[in-house]
Amino acid sequence: MQQFDLTIRHGLVASDEAVFEADVGIVGDRIVEVARGLPAGRRDIDATGRYVLPGGIDTHCHVEQRSGMGIMGADDWYSASVAAAYGGTTMIVPFAAQHRGHSLKQVADDYAALAAAKSVIDYSYHLIVSETDRQTLQEDLVEQIRRGITSFKVYMTYDQLKIDDYQMLDVLALAARERALVMVHAENNDVIRWVSQKLLESGRTAPKYHATSHVALAESEATNRVIQLSKLFDVPVLIVHVSAQDALATIGAAQRMGAQVYGETCPHYLLLTEDAMDLPGVEGAKYCCSPPLRDANAQEALWTALKDGVLQTVSSDHAPYRFDESGKLPHGDATTFKQMANGMPGLETRLPLLFSEGVNKGRMTLPEFVALSATNHARMYGIAPRKGLVTVGADADIAVWDPRHEVVLTASGLHDRVGYTPYEGTKVTGWPRTVISAGRVIVDDGRFDAQPGSGRFIPRSTPLPFQNERALSASSRFFRGLAEGASSEAHATFGYTDRKNQN
Incomplete structure (x- = not known):
């Protein structure tokens, strides 16, 4: 009979398709059996009345990262990974951010070293690409993709990070060739800049006014634009932190027409509204993020989009700036609305709130x-x-998870280093009471047991x-070939001929 190092017995196991009674047997860092009636292991967890769920994966969070404005977040890899674990998340995928003039390779190497030394749970990271020179795109980015960093993010706003449409096409062509997923922060920078300037000039x-400046049409226009650009090569794009109804409608329409566009949203867009930014003084700054919070109608549209599959993931977009x-x-x-750091903490509260x-x-x-x-995070x-x-x-x-355990959220009861939570005083029902990472019980009824650096990099x-081959149109084949400098014979598949070669 199999001897287990750890068993979880008498609980209800859930997958993305079903809920069923089963015990879970673990040896080392792997699940080796899921069945009823397993014998107790060397350590046995009684999950009677509880749900046994896969550890959460947060694929959009900011950890030990400096913003484009030069502001360092409060959480490093240790505090962020501890907070994640307490909230039931067992893998995080934050961002190694390339700022203007910096080497993407050096940024990635430095970030990997920080994570290896501090994270208590398994991890990967995305890249943030702000330069599109040959060294960055054709050498450094390709090297990172081939070592298992198969996604990266680009911005359409923020002067310190954004790329223009010409650069976006270079990025999308590279992603098509290397089969890497492009994540896009989609907001129209010039709309935001124009409205912001007029607001500031009028006092x-x-x-x-952060919400006013990041008007919803800036999100919907940029969302539509990047989807249209992606069609040139028929390459997938994922729109991050979707907040606005028109952007949602654009994504849904594009999906129905066959475009490879995916989307995520975040708990704060599901649960908070723009009214929170209108608190006295600068208190509303706690609720400023980009895109901004919207209204109750947008909330309902987002819940519906999650149910209908228009959006595939819920991430925290944890942005840990102290108040x-x-x-x-x-x-x-x-501090004006243009000077404050954008973002809210939410790594630990993501799953309990959802x-x-x-x-x-x-x-x-x-x-x-x-x-x-x-599950969708893992697959995507x-x-x-x-x-x-x-x-x-x-x-x-x-x-x-104990589905009946009640917790009143307070900054003092959470484990990040931000010092406030936008959900102060909110009561949630349902909380992960025991959290297991790679076979290690790291959280158990509030007790934490894991050392810095015990998490593993997951390529x-x-x-x-990109996993299922997709028949490309003649147009997409042509423009992919054009990006790679293909021969005139390849171009001719779309009806183009190099006139110089006809003579």
Whole structure:
């Protein structure tokens, strides 16, 4: 009979498709059996009345990262990974950010070293690409993709990071060739810049004007534009932190027409509204993020989009800026909406909020929660089948949830280093009581047991959108060939002929 190092017995196991009674047997860092009636292991966890779910995967969070404005976030890899674990997340994929003039290779190497020394859970990272020179795109980025960093992010806004449409085409062509997933922060920079300048000139500087400047049409226009650009090569794109109804409608329409476009949203867009930015003084700065919070109609549209599959993942977009001069308020109470750091903390609260407001309030089923919190992330970003499901052969990354456990969220009760939570005083029902990372029980009824650097780097394989071969149109083949400098014979497949070669 198999001897298990760890068993989880008498619980309800959930996948992205079903909920069923089963025990889970673990040897070392892997799940080796999922079946009823398993014998107790060397360590045995009684999950009676609890759900046994795959550990969450957060594929959009900012950890030990300096913003484009030069502001360093409060969380390093240790504090962020600890907070993630307490919230039921067992793998994070934050960003190694290339700022202007910096070597992408050096940025990636430095970031990998920080993670290896500090993370308590398994991890990967995306790249943020702000330069499109040959060294960056054709050498450094290709090297990183081939070592398992198979996704990267680009910005259409923020002067310090954004790329223009010409650069975007270079990026998309490279992604098509290397089969890497492009994540896009889609907002029209010039619209935001124009509105912001007019607001500031008229003395409107309060945090609430952040939402005014990031008007919803800036998000929908940029979303539409990058989708159209991606069609030149028929290459997948993923629109991150979708917040606005028109952007959602654009994504849904493009999907129905066959475009390879995917989307994510975040708990703050599902649960908070722009009214929070209109608090007295600069208190509203706590709720400023980009894109900004919208209204109740947008919230309902987002919940529907999650249910209908228009959006595939829910990430935290954890942006850990303190509410002081080091973060949100570089000029104290005189800070304008353009000067404050954008973003909110949410790494630890992502899954409890989604469970409480989604599963317990009937907005989603438990399998849908599993998909949106773990399985879809694993598949989308090339981490499956190693992560994202409680199944034989997968890593033993598991969160044992008590669906009735109530927690009132407070900054003092969370484990990041931000010092505030936008959900202060919110009661959630459902919390992961035991969290297992690679076979190690690292959280157990509030007790934490893991050392810095005990997490592992997980190289990622081909992202889901590239896994099934797709017949390309003659147009897409032509423009992919054009990007690679293909011969005139290849170009001729789309009816083009090099006139010089006709003579």
